[in-house]
Amino acid sequence: MAAEIYVISGFLGAGKTTLIQKLLKEAFRNEKVVLIENDFGEISVDAALLKSSGVEVKEINAGCICCSLSGDFVKALKELLDRFRPDKIMIEPSGVGKLSDIIKACSDPRIKPLATVKGKITVADVKRCQMYLDNFGEFFEDQIKHADVVLLSRTERFPDKVDSASKLVRELNPHAAIIAKAWSRIPAAEILHPEQEHHGQGEHSRYGQGCSCRHHGAQVHEEHCPSGHHHHEGHCDGKHNHGAEDIFDTVTIRTKGIFSIEDLQARIAKMEQGAKGTILRAKGILRSTRGCVNLQYLPGELKITKSAASGDMLCFIGRNLNQQELVSLFGGE
Numbered sequence: 001m002a003a004e005i006y007v008i009s010g011f012l013g014a015g016k017t018t019l020i021q022k023l024l025k026e027a028f029r030n031e032k033v034v035l036i037e038n039d040f041g042e043i044s045v046d047a048a049l050l051k052s053s054g055v056e057v058k059e060i061n062a063g064c065i066c067c068s069l070s071g072d073f074v075k076a077l078k079e080l081l082d083r084f085r086p087d088k089i090m091i092e093p094s095g096v097g098k099l100s101d102i103i104k105a106c107s108d109p110r111i112k113p114l115a116t117v118k119g120k121i122t123v124a125d126v127k128r129c130q131m132y133l134d135n136f137g138e139f140f141e142d143q144i145k146h147a148d149v150v151l152l153s154r155t156e157r158f159p160d161k162v163d164s165a166s167k168l169v170r171e172l173n174p175h176a177a178i179i180a181k182a183w184s185r186i187p188a189a190e191i192l193h194p195e196q197e198h199h200g201q202g203e204h205s206r207y208g209q210g211c212s213c214r215h216h217g218a219q220v221h222e223e224h225c226p227s228g229h230h231h232h233e234g235h236c237d238g239k240h241n242h243g244a245e246d247i248f249d250t251v252t253i254r255t256k257g258i259f260s261i262e263d264l265q266a267r268i269a270k271m272e273q274g275a276k277g278t279i280l281r282a283k284g285i286l287r288s289t290r291g292c293v294n295l296q297y298l299p300g301e302l303k304i305t306k307s308a309a310s311g312d313m314l315c316f317i318g319r320n321l322n323q324q325e326l327v328s329l330f331g332g333e
């Protein structure tokens, strides 16, 4: 039987890895699952974190799965299918990857007989989606427009942002199911198969004008790219497609430092106040005086939690980053 592919996309820090962890626990417990991680950077922090949950993880690093790399991606995907014969494949593109690129690669004739895309799920952060749309629209819009399910994150922390975020998503994608509930109250089946759950739970379509979800009227969601060119069966010529590497910088640091939590907090605060360039995301696994920790940073949000995976790496994504400054701030080698 053909493997089922679920693509979990979303801008930087939206909650893709968190969602994958939920799906692994709640939906795919007894299935043979392979994860494909495409972190934008030399090392994949997400892959390290997810490996510690015991699933097969394949990392594809150094650049996004864009037109120019899709040949390699298709080859890697085909090898995985032949080698592991999985029931399910979850693909987590980089936060600055395009969902349309993944869909295109999965519709390659080498893949089609072996695997079928069953879900195109995009996670959208209610607090930051307007800012991402305004500043990085080419990537953010692509992720929203090509999704069949958009799952809003941080709805509990920012309840006042939920309506405007839902409206923004609905304007970009009139057909997707929008799920706006607290994640703890969302059964995995509702995310994976919203058509079966539709109107049973009632809540996912309460935004927009009446019911405008993709499940009514058998609407065909055409593949549009930001340039306005038409894709034919998901294929484009690649000429108009900007890669993330043209726009975003990444800095990866390896450090032997053993930090206290307070020290890490202070270094991040110093980085926020003084670092040159725009830091959009930082994440890593570091040694601390209390064992290994997972550091997750987004502007205005820092979480440092105990990590089952061990590591000594910190990765930054942003614009006009100053590598030397970051290396010296975090005691990099």
Ligand SMILES: Nc1nc2c(ncn2[C@@H]2O[C@H](COP(=O)(O)OP(=O)(O)OP(=O)(O)O)[C@@H](O)[C@H]2O)c(=O)[nH]1
Pocket (backbone or CB within 6 Å): 010, 011, 012, 013, 014, 015, 016, 017, 018, 019, 046, 094, 095, 152, 153, 154, 155, 157, 183, 281, 283, 296, 303
């Ligand atoms: N409060 C809250 N925090 C969240 C939610 N979703 C994700 N987070 C936090 O946001 C941070 C980033 O989450 P990830 O799941 O790593 O996000 P991601 O989309 O995989 O990130 P990248 O792959 O680096 O772009 C973590 O600290 C999460 O705990 C949410 O719905 N509410």
